[in-house]
Amino acid sequence: MTSPPRTVPPGTGSGTTPAATAGTPAARTGGVLARVRRTGGGSRRPGRARRAALPYLLLLPALLLELLVHLVPMVTGILMSFRKLTQFFIRDWSRAPWTGFDNYELAVDVSRPVGRALLDSFVTTCLFTVLSVALCWLLGTAAAVFTQHSFRGRGLLRALFFVPYALPAYAAVITWAFMFQRDNGLVNHVIHDQLGLGGPEHTFWLIGDNSFWAVLTVSVWKSWPFAFLIVTAALQNIPRDLYEAAALDGAGVWQQIRRITLPSLGAVNQVLVLVLFLWTFNDFNTPFLLFGRAAPDAADLISLHIYQSSFVTWNFGTGSAMSVLLLLFLLLVTAAYLLLTGRGRKDADAR
Numbered sequence: 001m002t003s004p005p006r007t008v009p010p011g012t013g014s015g016t017t018p019a020a021t022a023g024t025p026a027a028r029t030g031g032v033l034a035r036v037r038r039t040g041g042g043s044r045r046p047g048r049a050r051r052a053a054l055p056y057l058l059l060l061p062a063l064l065l066e067l068l069v070h071l072v073p074m075v076t077g078i079l080m081s082f083r084k085l086t087q088f089f090i091r092d093w094s095r096a097p098w099t100g101f102d103n104y105e106l107a108v109d110v111s112r113p114v115g116r117a118l119l120d121s122f123v124t125t126c127l128f129t130v131l132s133v134a135l136c137w138l139l140g141t142a143a144a145v146f147t148q149h150s151f152r153g154r155g156l157l158r159a160l161f162f163v164p165y166a167l168p169a170y171a172a173v174i175t176w177a178f179m180f181q182r183d184n185g186l187v188n189h190v191i192h193d194q195l196g197l198g199g200p201e202h203t204f205w206l207i208g209d210n211s212f213w214a215v216l217t218v219s220v221w222k223s224w225p226f227a228f229l230i231v232t233a234a235l236q237n238i239p240r241d242l243y244e245a246a247a248l249d250g251a252g253v254w255q256q257i258r259r260i261t262l263p264s265l266g267a268v269n270q271v272l273v274l275v276l277f278l279w280t281f282n283d284f285n286t287p288f289l290l291f292g293r294a295a296p297d298a299a300d301l302i303s304l305h306i307y308q309s310s311f312v313t314w315n316f317g318t319g320s321a322m323s324v325l326l327l328l329f330l331l332l333v334t335a336a337y338l339l340l341t342g343r344g345r346k347d348a349d350a351r
Contacts, residue, residue: 074327081320096317103321114309118322120297121305125281128212128301132219133276137269139220140227145257148235158232165225173289176218180205180290206291211299219286223279227272234268235261270341277337278330302326 080093081103089096109115143161147154164172179186188202205214238260246256284303287295293312295304306326310319 077320081324083317085317087314103317107321121300121302125302129280132280135220136224136227139224141231143228144231162225164222169285177290180214209298211296215299230272238264
């Protein structure tokens with residue numbers, strides 16, 4: 001007869017338990033290896049750190065150039081605004097007398113000629129900016145919506161729309177300056193000689209009150225293709241199904257634009273209007289090339305006014321103070337605009 005198998009009680013004989021093997025060297029080594037496998041090994045941490053630092057290293061050259069090109073001149077201009085810097089201290093402007101906030105008081109004191117002239121220039125620039133931005137956005141959006149659907153010659157028409165934006169600014173504005181000449185300019189030739197409008201006497205476009213409309217025309221002409229480009233790119237993201245469904249429901253073209261196109265362009269228009277505002281308010285090339293160093297009172301934009309206060313009258317301290325005030329105004333307007341538009345978009349998304 002065979003005897004039944006003999007069992008070994010726990011903890012006795014040759015049987016082993018987890019408690020008995022936990023303290024062995026082999027078990028400790030296996031546990032370490034398991035932890036190394038789970039964590040990926042210590043050798044991967046330096047590589048991960050290098051990968052995390054790579055974007056910052058790539059941005060470092062651009063950041064250094066940004067500091068060199070923008071921040072350093074900005075800080076220098078702020079320091080100059082607290083000094084009485086004239087042509088006598090051009091060689092070493094650090095020796096100019098320290099005046100504190102006298103330059104700022106002179107710039108904002110509207111009871112004095114300097115402050116009054118700056119206020120008039122500021123009002124003119126605000127009106128010019130509002131009209132230019134509104135017209136650029138309106139023309140750009142209308143042209144983008146018109147060329148949204150395919151038709152024969154659409155590519156050629158779009159290319160023609162981009163011509164003002166592609167031309168060098170100096171060449172374009174100088175061409176307009178010749179066209180606005182009183183005696184032999186193309187504008188007066190077409191308006192007075194060809195169409196017979198305004199009487200036989202030619203109009204002065206680069207002096208007097210008409211100079212405002214001249215600089216506004218050139219500004220809109222060279223800036224509206226940018227709005228057209230941005231809106232055209234944004235329209236490509238609107239699904240065609242929305243327009244087809246709206247057409248099946250009986251919506252007309254204007255209803256589709258109002259209910260589909262414009263709401264879909266909300267985020268793009270937010271950025272577009274802000275960029276156009278900053279570009280137009282700071283525009284220096286257009287009035288300088290049209291009118292020279294001194295613009296007429298009707299077209300005395302603030303960028304050219306600050307240039308005249310600095311480089312024509314040789315009062316760089318006052319000009320720097322005006323530049324700092326302009327910078328603060330643009331920062332406040334930008335912050336308020338982003339805050340209001342961001343809050344409006346949040347309210348619209350909540351509905």
